[in-house]
Amino acid sequence: MPTLHKAQLLFAAYYGTVLVAAHDLYRQGGEMLESGxxxxxxELRNVQAGxxxxxxxxxxxxxxxxxxxxxxxxxxxxSLRQHPIEQIQWLEPAVEASRQxxxxxxxGRHLSALGIAYACLGETHQAIDLHExxxxxxxxxxxxxxxxxxxxxxx
Numbered sequence: 174m175p176t177l178h179k180a181q182l183l184f185a186a187y188y189g190t191v192l193v194a195a196h197d198l199y200r201q202g203g204e205m206l207e208s209g210x211x212x213x214x215x216e217l218r219n220v221q222a223g224x225x226x227x228x229x230x231x232x233x234x235x236x237x238x239x240x241x242x243x244x245x246x247x248x249x250x251x252s253l254r255q256h257p258i259e260q261i262q263w264l265e266p267a268v269e270a271s272r273q274x275x276x277x278x279x280x281g282r283h284l285s286a287l288g289i290a291y292a293c294l295g296e297t298h299q300a301i302d303l304h305e306x307x308x309x310x311x312x313x314x315x316x317x318x319x320x321x322x323x324x325x326x327x328x
């Protein structure tokens with residue numbers, strides 16, 4: 174693996190963990206909620222750069238594809254800082270990466286989040302279609318006894 178690629182991979186992985194840390198603080202509520210938002214605000218440009226790199230390299234690099242999926246798993250905190258158009262720009266590559274890696278749970282979750290983003294833009298038909306796709310995946314997974322979606326920024 175070329176040195177520049179490895180450095181970019183490490184950068185994206187690190188800022189993915191920063192996003193997870195901000196989300197975890199935010200979910201604790203109380204005064205930790207504010208700490209999570211402050212951390213996200215402080216590192217948002219780097220988090221965005223990591224996601225952008227992962228999305229750009231997802232088709233050619235398995236680790237980047239997994240990071241692309243993982244970056245989009247934290248919509249609660251990101252929705253406070255992203256316009257729906259930006260959410261869509263994160264989620265569409267995550268859906269593709271989920272399909273590429275055959276991660277059906279993540280695909281369903283991302284499709285649902287995409288549906289919400291499109292609904293916020295008033296694109297109701299698109300939102301319904303995305304939610305129906307997500308529901309189909311959920312029903313298929315449930316019938317097979319699998320309903321787990323976890324994101325990790327491992328290298």
